Amino acid sequence: MKPIVVGLLGITHPHASARVRALREIEGVEVVAAADDDPRLTYFTEKYGVEARTIDEVLQDDRIDAVMVHSKSKDMVPHALRALAAGKSVVVEKPGGGTVEDLLQLAQAEAQAEPGLVVQVGYNVxxxxxxxxxxxxxxxxxxxxxxxxxxxxxxxxxxxxxxxxxxxxxxxxxxxxxxxxxxxxxxxxxxxxxxxxxxxxxxxxxxxxxxxxxxxxxxxxxxxxxxxxxxxxxxxxxxxxxxxxxxxxxxxxxxxxxxxxxxxxxxxxxxxxxxxxxxxxxxxxxxxxxxxxxxxxxxxxPELENISNFHPEMRGWVDSIRTGSPVVAPxxxxxxxxxxxxxxxxxxxxxxxxxxxxxx
CATH class of the missing domain: 3.30.360.10 (Dihydrodipicolinate Reductase; domain 2)
Structure with missing residues (x-):
């Protein structure tokens, strides 16, 4: 089983903590670091036991295989592009950006990404x-x-x-x-x-x-x-x-x-x-x-109480990274x-x- 090490770019979206909790129930997966310029980063990293870092530090960490993007909509695609360029798979919180142009750019980046990298959008309903x-x-x-x-x-x-x-x-x-x-x-x-x-x-x-x-x-x-x-x-x-x-x-x-x-x-x-x-x-x-x-x-x-749909979403993401199985939210x-x-x-x-x- 391939170990998966995950970092976060952005923590302010309501789904960030839900995905951390869901990932930690999957064998062989670690969530180790988060980056955000929001002052609530300290609260998040202390509560969920991850290290507070800069974006560059997350992207330059060769141990991190995959990145979850939970930023403001306008920053989702720029963060995802940087993560893919750094050789890391990504899950980008829905709706994947702020505009149609953002999603077109993300689709193009996915098509040009190096083989084996997974791009998933955070739709879990x-x-x-x-x-x-x-x-x-x-x-x-x-x-x-x-x-x-x-x-x-x-x-x-x-x-x-x-x-x-x-x-x-x-x-x-x-x-x-x-x-x-x-x-x-x-x-x-x-x-x-x-x-x-x-x-x-x-x-x-x-x-x-x-x-x-x-x-x-x-x-x-x-x-x-x-x-x-x-x-x-x-x-x-x-x-x-x-x-x-x-x-x-x-x-x-x-x-x-x-x-x-x-x-x-x-x-x-x-x-x-x-x-x-x-x-x-x-x-x-x-x-x-x-x-x-x-x-x-x-x-x-908000630290969601009901995260039932996040479990199959995160299992799907990890399976795609590990085995190349189809992405559950393309x-x-x-x-x-x-x-x-x-x-x-x-x-x-x-x-x-x-x-x-x-x-x-």
């Missing part, structure tokens, strides 16, 4: 067991041919005020930074759409000009399938508790829950080991708080998500007109 099982059922034809999909995503009420959702260099706010999770899951399951129609709404009743969009209604257009995605930036349930995907086929349907993870499958007759009618699986009837304490709920270091999909979100904003400027999604 796609790795929920419920989504994975649903994808397998769809591909096996259990519900026949898919004809329509309805999806919902949300940001927690109050989150719209955070600096995290209002980074000046980002192309958007809550739809881009939070909505991207569900859009990535749709891309993972069905590929990228041909075009998008969208209305991205800002409501004076909900927020003022100091924050970005409040909601969005999106139509993803495929050759022979319609997909709708509704996004709300002021949900009062826990993160992802109200997020869901419903898939309608010619012979049945599937309802997918994210947190708690759940799956409801309906088939019109016995098929491929599934009995006619409803079959339901639920991981848990109670959603653990996503952040551990109320006081740090919206901080940039740059190509992250680029497709960026292009979809960009198309949503452009569609809104044209009052919901159809905007073609560029091919990744």
């Amino acid at each position: 796609r790795l929920a067991r419920s989504i994975g099982q649903a994808k397998e059922l769809i591909e096996a034809g259990v519900i026949g041919d898919v004809v329509s999909v309805s999806a919902r995503g949300a940001a927690l009420v109050g989150e719209h005020l955070t600096a995290h959702l209002n980074q000046p260099a980002d192309m958007g706010g809550a739809l881009w930074i939070i909505g991207c999770h569900m859009l990535d899951s749709l891309v993972h399951m069905f590929g990228a759409p041909d075009s998008v129609n969208a209305r991205v709404h800002k409501s004076a009743r909900l927020s003022d000009e100091t924050s970005r969009e409040d909601s969005a209604a999106v139509l993803l257009n495929y050759p022979d399938m319609s997909v709708t995605f509704s996004f709300d930036g002021h949900d009062r349930l826990e993160w992802f508790e109200s997020s869901r995907i419903s898939v309608y086929g010619t012979a049945g349907m599937i309802e997918i829950g994210i947190l708690p993870q759940k799956l409801r499958v309906y088939v019109d007759q016995d098929r491929v080991g599934w009995k006619a009618g409803w079959t339901e699986w639920t991981e848990s009837y109670f959603t653990p708080p996503f952040a551990r304490t109320e006081s740090n709920k919206f901080s940039e270091l 740059v190509a999909d992250a680029l497709a998500v960026a292009q979809i979100v960009d198309a949503c904003y452009r569609s809104e400027k044209e009052l919901g007109a159809s905007i073609e999604v560029e091919s990744a």
